[in-house]
Amino acid sequence: MATEEKKSGGIVETIKTIVYALLIAGVFRTFLFQPFWIPSGSMKDTLLIGDFLFVNKMAYGYSYASCPSIIAPRFGLNIDAKDICGIFDGDNKRLFGSEPERGDVVVFRHPVSGRDFIKRLIGLPGDKIQVRDGVLSINGTPVQVEPDGVFEEVAEAQGPQRLRPRCENGPVGDGGTCNKSKFIETLPGGVSHSILNIDDQGSDHTSVYVVPEGHYFFMGDNRDNSLDSRVSNLSGGVGFVPFENLIGRADRVMFSSAGRSMLFFWTWRSDRFFKAVD
Template identity: 75%
Template sequence: MASTKKAGGGIVETIKTIFYALLIAGVFRTLFFQPFWIPSGSMKDTLLIGDFLFVNKMAYGYSYASCPSLYLPGIGIDIDASDICGFLDGDNTRLFGSAPERGDVVVFRHPVTGRDFIKRVIGLPGETIQMREGVLHIDGEPVELTDAGTFEETAEPQGPQRLRPRCANGPVGDGGLCVKERQTETLPNGVSHDVLNIANQGSDNTPVYTVPEGNYFMMGDNRDNSSDSRVPQVAGGVGFVPYENIVGRATRVMFSSAGSSMLFFWTWRSDRFFEKIE
């Protein structure tokens, strides 16, 4: 009898330990830092497919988007932040809120799909944004661009999704050198970062967008390979991003793997470990 009671007590203690561990992890992820794995090349060369980082949720305060989400389509799990904290959605405010600055790299919930996206803050509330012949204009003024050579990578499937890079030097076979033109863009507040160019395309010339109050205009650094605010939501794009949809700021790459799995240690990019995001 004593042995049975001891075994039963051991099971209860194990369940309690697991419960408290999950609770602590949930609180940590909700209030402080959220892990994020870069799935696409829309932010090259600032962020590469396979970069792993933590998103600082304390940077801009808290909203419904601060609640964790879990998307595992392979086993039918799709829990969005609004499923847990939807009662906080809709007023476009934040608790302990502070505004993102132009040039910040942020994770946000897509205004329509709810999926996590990572882009750079380009346009602030009340400003006008336009692309003209591949040059960003803010309130009618072109930003400063300087040549920064080229960005080169191997033409091959990348990451778990096995995405192939687009190249400025045309279609390139597996193992070939994929080249993109690179420029350094300096925003009006002095923040500088690299942007990549692949080809002349529709997103290089846009209408004038006026950013509504309480919203932000987001763009990827890999300008010709980014779904962002340049395409309105009604056309299947991101459109303007409400303040409450911002999850947090990305500040540093913690780990990076060039392979289809982080377990493939021979594909790790050790030169990117703990790299600051600018």
């Protein structure tokens, strides 16, 4: 009898430990840092497919978007942040809110799909944004752009989704060198960062976007391979992003793997471990 009671008590303690661990992990993920894998190449070469980082949720305060979404199609899970914290949605405000700064690399919820995106903040409320002949213009003034050589990568399927890179020198066969022109762009306020160019296309010649109050304008650093605020969120792009949809700021890459799985240690990019996000 004593043995059965002891066994029953052990099971209860184990369940308690698991519940407490889940609660602690939930609080950590909701209020402090959220893990994020880079799934696509829209932010190359600042962020590469397979980079793993923690998003600083304290940077901009908290809103309904701070609650985690739990999406695991393999297990039939699709719990949206609005399902958990939807009561706080709709006022475009934040608790302990801080304004983001131009040039921040931000994770945010897509205004329509609710999926997490990561892009660079380009336009603040009231700004007039335009791209003319591939050069970003903010409030009528072109930003400073300087050539910075060539970004090279292997022309092969990348990451779990097996995405192939677009190449300026394409088409390039498997295993060949895929090139993109690289530039250093300096935004108003002094933030400088790398951008890539692949081709002359429609997104290099846009109309003027006027950013509404309480919203932000985002672009990918891989300018010709990014669905961002240059395209309406009803047409597959991002459009203008409400303040309450910001999740947090990406500050540092913690880990990086070039393979299909983080378990393939021979594909780890050790030179990107703990790399600051500029």
